[in-house]
Amino acid sequence: MxxxxxxxxxxxxxxxxxxxxxxxxxxxxxxxxxxxxxxxxGECSYWACMPSKALLRPVLARADARRLPGLRQAVAGPLDTAAVLARRDSFTSHWKxxxxxxxxxxxxxxxxxxxxxxxxxxxxxxxxxxxxxxxxxxxxxxxxxxxxxAVLPDLPGLAGVRPWTSREATSAQTVPDRLAVVGGGVVAVEMATAWQALGSRVVLLVRGGALLERMEPFAGELVSRSLTEAGVDVRMHTSVTSVSRPRGAGPLALTLDSGENIDADEVLFATGRAxxxxxxxxxxxxxxxxxxxxxxxxxxxxxxxxxxxxxxxxxxxxxxxxxxxxxxxxxxxxxxxxxxxxxxxxxxxxxxxxxDRVAVPQVVFTDPEAASVGLTLAEAEAAGHRVRAVDYDIASVAGASLHGDDYRGRARMIVDEDRQILRGATFVGPGVAELLHSATIAVAGEVPISRLWHAVPSYPTISEVWLRLLEEYRG
CATH class of the missing domain: 3.50.50.60 (FAD/NAD(P)-binding domain)
Known part of the structure; x- marks a missing residue:
């Protein structure tokens, strides 16, 4: 010493x-x-924020392009997997x-x-x-x-199968043909989005009845619908009871609580942190x-x-x-x-x-993106606030129509009826991540609703949804 x-x-x-x-x-x-x-x-630079978003950005860019007539045919083919993984590696400085x-x-x-x-x-x-x-x-x-x-569950056979956690999911050098993802939170839905787009056949096994349960219910519903349409096999109320690699290498066998057995080449457990x-x-x-x-x-x-x-x-x-x-x-x-x-x-x-008590912002980089800050309706009511949820279909905003055909999205703001401020806001839809900071300022700064009327959104941008929400609130 x-x-x-x-x-x-x-x-x-x-x-x-x-x-x-x-x-x-x-x-x-x-x-x-x-x-x-x-x-x-740390984790963010090499196994979390940066590599995961580097994997997801080409996926979301292609999804945006496919919504635009005149461009969708040009991006009809598969992603260049090698190029996507190489770019991901550059973001991690090749783990140096x-x-x-x-x-x-x-x-x-x-x-x-x-x-x-x-x-x-x-x-x-x-x-x-x-x-x-x-x-x-x-x-x-x-x-x-x-x-x-990452926390792994105490499951029979798990120790011997070399399961993925978030680290392996963001750093893998090859695309598994079949990937089972266990969990319904942010890591689970983002990695299901990324690896399905890179060519994996993904099954998403969710113990609960919804995705993204810490957000407004419609966020998980829209993300689940999109994942299903993309080809992900989303299964709610499903738990894994055991895992094995029968030959010691190669495919995995997962036993579900229903008694069904499914095969996969890799399994990602996104089931919590310690x-x-x-x-x-x-x-x-x-x-x-x-x-x-x-x-x-x-x-x-x-x-x-x-x-x-x-x-x-x-x-x-x-x-x-x-x-x-x-x-x-x-x-x-x-x-x-x-x-x-x-x-x-x-x-x-x-x-x-x-x-970090009243105005925590978070973006889930799926297609569609889900972004939220502050309290959900359920959280605000549980905290004893007298609140009102105000919803608006983002597809009805002119700026959203410019993002392409079949735009699907929803916005919600939670208004404190007594203090006339926002307690929370949630946006789901393509391109909504950049809306979040304006919501964060409104929530953290306790900006009065009467003052928000004077924050004029530019036309035609998706941020015009703020005006529509305020109009819905005033009635």
Whole structure:
């Protein structure tokens, strides 16, 4: 074990969230070190956001083109699979992190490669690949940004069949002829969309009765209809009870709760996430390894005055952009406390994370796209708000008709009848992802309905749906 190195701040995890926390504390004048056990850039860069969207973009572009007379014949053929996968590989820098490491060097953030674990207050031990240990101590704070990992169910035979998780689904180098996808959430529907378009025969096995259950019901309905029309075999109320590879290699056999057996070449389980805290050393600071880390609104771990947790690991909102937001909040709080400042805990202070409770935006990059922010109707009613849902058929907007024939989409805004503000909004349809930030501003900023009337949408764009929603509300 080498002599301890001391910094103001130590960040565990060098994904986008950890990078943001480290860069912000460094910019505030605090010496900061970063610890990473895998690739600098994290899950988002190599196995999630970037490779998945690189796979999906050609799929969605082709779908858009096929809706346009004069263009659809030009894109009638299959995708160039090799080109799609090669472009995906370029987005991941071929799973090399040289560029990300160079960025750390450029902003003078020391990198310690290895597994970091807590060893008492403000003390971290980093175990490198060679088994050597380095002790780091933090004068001000330790920030945990270790993220989450895919969870596999406890199924007979699963351990021996090498199932896909989100990592394998976004990094596979060949297209399976038959792919079974287990799950009905974002990863499941996005990867079903991508691999079906690349040539797989996909069966989507959903334990519940709907896709995208955390969104408005119509989002899952429209996505399910589109997947089915594209050739995906979507099966609701279906569970897998066992999996095997009868010959040890080659095809899989999946047994369903109905007793039916289906064959596949690969199976993707998109069935949840768990925190990467299983060997964090939380027991040395009064916690428990393997748990999500509960934090307050400046992302400080409850019961601690020096330990912060940002991103997936705190379970507030498992999205990269929300984790980066939390990292900015935590870094500002750490810097303020280091300077001896009193932190203003007013709702919209720079030291208080509120958006990840009331205005979390998310886009599902399927065809059609599904985008939402804030509360659904059911969530708003369950929270005790007196609300009204206002719906509009996006296909009736002039801008939507320009996107091609057979445009299908729907918009909903959730209006708080007492406060006359928006509690949430959902859009489903081709090209709606770029509508979401305007909705996020309206929800996060609590913009009054009376003021939204003066935000005039350009004609002819899909954003004109905002005007139509307001007209529907006024009646």
């Amino acid at each position: 080498t002599e301890a190195m001391e910094y103001d701040v130590i960040v565990l995890g060098a994904g986008p969230v950890g990078e943001n926390a480290a860069e912000r504390t460094k910019a505030a004048g605090l010496s900061t070190a970063v610890v990473e056990s895998e690739l600098v850039g 992190d040289d560029g990300q490491v160079a960025w750390l060097d450029s902003v003078d953030l020391p990198l310690y490669r290895g597994h970091g674990r807590l060893d008492g207050p403000r003390r971290v031990i980093v175990t490198g690949g060679d088994g050597q240990e380095q002790v780091l101590t933090a004068r001000q704070a330790v920030v945990v940004a270790t993220g989450s990992r 925190p990467r805290t299983d060997s964090l050393g939380m027991e040395t600071v009064g916690g428990h390894d393997g748990d999500w880390l509960t934090v307050d609104d400046d992302c400080r771990v409850e019961g601690s005055d020096w330990l912060y947790a940002v991103g997936d690991v705190n379970h507030r909102a498992l999205l990269t952009h929300q984790g980066k937001y939390q990292a900015r909040i935590a870094a500002a709080a750490i810097a303020a406390r280091a300077a001896g400042e009193d932190i203003d805990r007013a709702p919209w202070s720079p030291y208080t994370a509120t958006a």
